[in-house]
Amino acid sequence: MTLLIDDENRVRTLTLNRPDALNAFNETLYDATAEALAAAADDPEVAVVMITGTGRAFSAGQDLAEMQARITDPGFTGGRHGFPGLIDALGRFPKPLICVVNGVGLGLGVTILGFADLAFMSATARLKCPFTSLGVAPEAASSYLVPALIGRQNAAWLLMSSEWVDAAEALRMGLVWKVCEPDELLADARRHAEVLAAKPIPSLIAVKEAMVEPTRAEIAAARAREDAYFADLMGAQANAEALAEFTRGRSGTATG
Numbered sequence: 001m002t003l004l005i006d007d008e009n010r011v012r013t014l015t016l017n018r019p020d021a022l023n024a025f026n027e028t029l030y031d032a033t034a035e036a037l038a039a040a041a042d043d044p045e046v047a048v049v050m051i052t053g054t055g056r057a058f059s060a061g062q063d064l065a066e067m068q069a070r071i072t073d074p075g076f077t078g079g080r081h082g083f084p085g086l087i088d089a090l091g092r093f094p095k096p097l098i099c100v101v102n103g104v105g106l107g108l109g110v111t112i113l114g115f116a117d118l119a120f121m122s123a124t125a126r127l128k129c130p131f132t133s134l135g136v137a138p139e140a141a142s143s144y145l146v147p148a149l150i151g152r153q154n155a156a157w158l159l160m161s162s163e164w165v166d167a168a169e170a171l172r173m174g175l176v177w178k179v180c181e182p183d184e185l186l187a188d189a190r191r192h193a194e195v196l197a198a199k200p201i202p203s204l205i206a207v208k209e210a211m212v213e214p215t216r217a218e219i220a221a222a223r224a225r226e227d228a229y230f231a232d233l234m235g236a237q238a239n240a241e242a243l244a245e246f247t248r249g250r251s252g253t254a255t256g
Helices: 027-042 064-072 082-092 108-115 142-150 152-161 169-174 182-197 201-234 237-249
Strands: 003-008 010-018 048-053 057-059 097-101 103-108 116-121 127-129 178-180
Touching: 003 082, 010 152, 010 182, 010 237, 027 048, 027 082, 048 057, 048 182, 057 097, 057 127, 064 103, 082 108, 082 201, 097 108, 108 127, 108 142, 116 169, 116 182, 142 152, 142 201, 169 178, 178 182
Parallel strands: 010 048, 048 097, 057 103, 097 116, 103 127, 116 178
Antiparallel strands: 003 010
């Protein structure tokens, strides 16, 4: 199974489970995660959702093999929801969402934090947005959400440089809320999740909706701009060369 689902004390944990691919999102995982978020939103016994990963990665973002197939394979078939459907599900998720960054995060493994209400990170984890190294544009409304979360200059470095950011720097930027030792990470995140989960769900939803509603139009506009830039850049020379280099160098693991 590409996604593991566990319930305890009104907290539902969604664990990305493609460890051999560093939990990169393929069409199957996009669909499973979008559907799991929709189900959790509708479940009266779920107050909080946590998202984490198996193995040494949180998520390596989009599966680059599938990204290349989208460009080069005329027979490529997307999933039922795909990347847009997952971002839709994240954007409308009405309950507290906690990201637990257990290991390496790239691309969507970083930009998903823009939708998190709280983010916890392992002290040994690292994050990178490799958009410029892939010759593409930002994604997941990150051009709006990341500057709003961490400020213009921090966001400019994160989104433009394609450089790694360690846990201490992520905390300094405000990209994550707490940094924990690896063996304490999940338990610490769960303790905080259960504090929230003990509260009335309608009240949690009201607080989140009051905070998020003013941003919805900006998120939609950012996604539209990003999609237009992405359409122009995907398959262009810089992107084609980056994906070809990935194909030559990969050893069966997606890392983008």
